[in-house]
Amino acid sequence: MSLTSLDPRVTRLNLPEGEQPPVEAKPVLDQFETYETFHQKKEGTAYTYVGPVHAPNEEVAFLFSKEQYSRRAACTGMWVARTSHIMVTPYVGDGENVYDAIRTEEPTERSEQPEAYEIFHLKKRGKAHTHAGRVEATSYQEALQEAKKAFGDKGPIVNVWVVKSKHVFRNNEEDKDMWLTIPDKKYRDAVAYKVMDKITKYKEENKTTAVQ
Amino acid sequence: MYGGGNVFEATKFDTLQNEDPVKMAEFEARIERGEKIEPNDWMPELYRKQLIRMIEQHAHSEIIGSLPEGTWITRAPGFRRKLAQMAKVQDEVGHAQLLYSAAETLGKSREQMLTDLINGKSKYSNVFNYPAFTWADSNIISWLIDAGAIVNQLANAKGSYGPYCRALDRICAEEAFHLKYGHDAVVHMATGSAKQREMIQAALNRWWTPIMHFFGPPDKMSTHTEILMKWKVKMASNDDMRQQFLDMYVPKIWELGLTLPDPNLKKNAETGKWDYTEPDWEEFKRVINGDGPCNAERLAVRRTAEERGAWVRRALLNPKSKYVKPLA
């Protein structure tokens, strides 16, 4: 016998009735590894951190991020980077600048030619990292030093993320029309629901029956 | 969607005594100053444990919470409702994703959380163990359960843990749509045909007890949570949230000429607070411990979804990849 539900979709799943034995623990990586997502709200503005997704690779991560993080608000571009590719500095307190606290460390790995790195700053705890800019360097440590010179004096910075540009997966320029219709999807928008007229009309017609 | 019906563990002060006093002082001073805690900061074990428990329960409540309204996803009447119902149920799944990620930053993997959910080891909000008999039930959930959740979530968004706050900011923004959509649907029913009105009143009657349960047991019955309040893990008392909810929504229900199945419900002019009949807290306990009308079905659905999707996940698993917890 399978379970009959109020939800016809559930009835069609043919769920077994009765108590089931406990499931085995999910295997490691059942939910894949994680990727971090940055979006651009408007052309010309800095990419901002929106959150992680679990995905088997970066192209699937992009598919996932696009709907998890840009289905509701205007968006003009999206970057995705594997979490393990992002180097994170320590956090300092609000109002401080982490660049002042970082000791110069010897790079563990160095490339022969300088390559591009993307730098993200967190200005206040609890807020989101935003893209500060790009530097050229031969290691993460050097990139951080270069970032300090280039953008390190712009007010409080409590934390920095550094990621190689080649590790950032970006949407194709010609695919930006994927986001074109987002602002038109009014049914997902609170302002589309206006019922004051109906309430007022009801109250006027039912003065005697409406309690309190 | 989530209520205060979450279960905190009794605080064990001996666990606190093992913590480094200097680090503890810094940690508490940071929270006192209004700064957020970020994943790599030092934190007391109790803080980590209670946050994982709370955020995980919240995440489970979202994924299970997608099921009662999901009951009506294929039957929503008309394009406007059909699209909105789909988007709303989708949002609940999206919120689960955000919250599981926030909990992961504290060191519990999503694999472990999903396993614990299916095996009944971790809890979720008890309201989702009640059935949505009709389309009107779905409307009541969209409006009033989400309204309750927003009261809770707006409070928690001012909490101390950065990743949870970031997730909640996003969630609250999305729930503004849920609330308006739910209200819109209820108003249409209440001011519509006699049949519609009858449907919405019946649904409201069915959901009133679960709604009163939603914020959790009265403060006098709850575990002492002073330390969690001090650490800004728990941000408002169950009774305060329930009062806030009643204050905001009872008038909106009454103005539609709908009634609530509690003859004692009224605002007390002297105290400025709402008087009401205590809902059956034994029922609450029974349901949260697994014996509600839909507990078995809810978990069976989740279990089947995971099992049916297993081949997809096996196929895409890259054995060379290495799990790293999300950064923020």
Place this chain on the structure above:
Amino acid sequence: MNELAIKDLLYKLADDELILGHRNSEWTGFGPILEEDIAFSSMAQDKIGHSLAFYTLLNELGEADPDTVAFTRNAEQFHNSQLVELPNGEYDFSLIRHFLYDNAEIVRFEMLSRSSYEPIAKVATKLKGEVKYHVLHANTWIKNLGASTEEAILRLQSSLNEALPYALGMFEPSKYEQELIDAGVYEGEEAVKAEWLKRIQAVLEKTDLKLPDLESIEPKFGGRYGQHTEHLQPLLDEMAEVFKIDPTAEW
């Protein structure tokens, strides 16, 4: 231009989108991983949105309002291909259907954006970007899963074999085919099919999946003329269950 021909075209576009969007929405909350659940729901919503856009054009041509058209007709009044009404099955079947359908839809939309019938051209141009994501999603999944484990390849191959006769049914010519082509409204099903075939072959070549010889397959025609499988009417009954409590009510 013969208005009946335009209406016929709009009905088949709209009905395909409505029924597939409805089917895909059934996955919400049951997907193989949370993130995919969300993505699949977005695409289902887009499809319902597309159907609404086309029903709105029909309404402007004098047909009933979109809710009435979508929620009160019976199966024999629907012009969708049989492919979209089939039950979801397991995720492999839903993915294969998504892949076969969306690669045809993008071709249709690209052609329609050049249509001489301006209202259709405008809608197609506007919504093309959404379909672009649907195709990217479908192709990425098929490329990834189609070159993964034996289990996944077997599942997808068997779903592909099962779905193909129905997929070919999408290209059933309408009785106004030549008229629409001559007027520059629509380039016709043969043209869509030829381009579709190129595109799905290009993706399948990158996988371990084999495209069966299409010549040997009998297309499942009939849908465009109201002949449907036994699955459509129950779907419509379910969809309209609440609406039909009182079709005159505002819900």
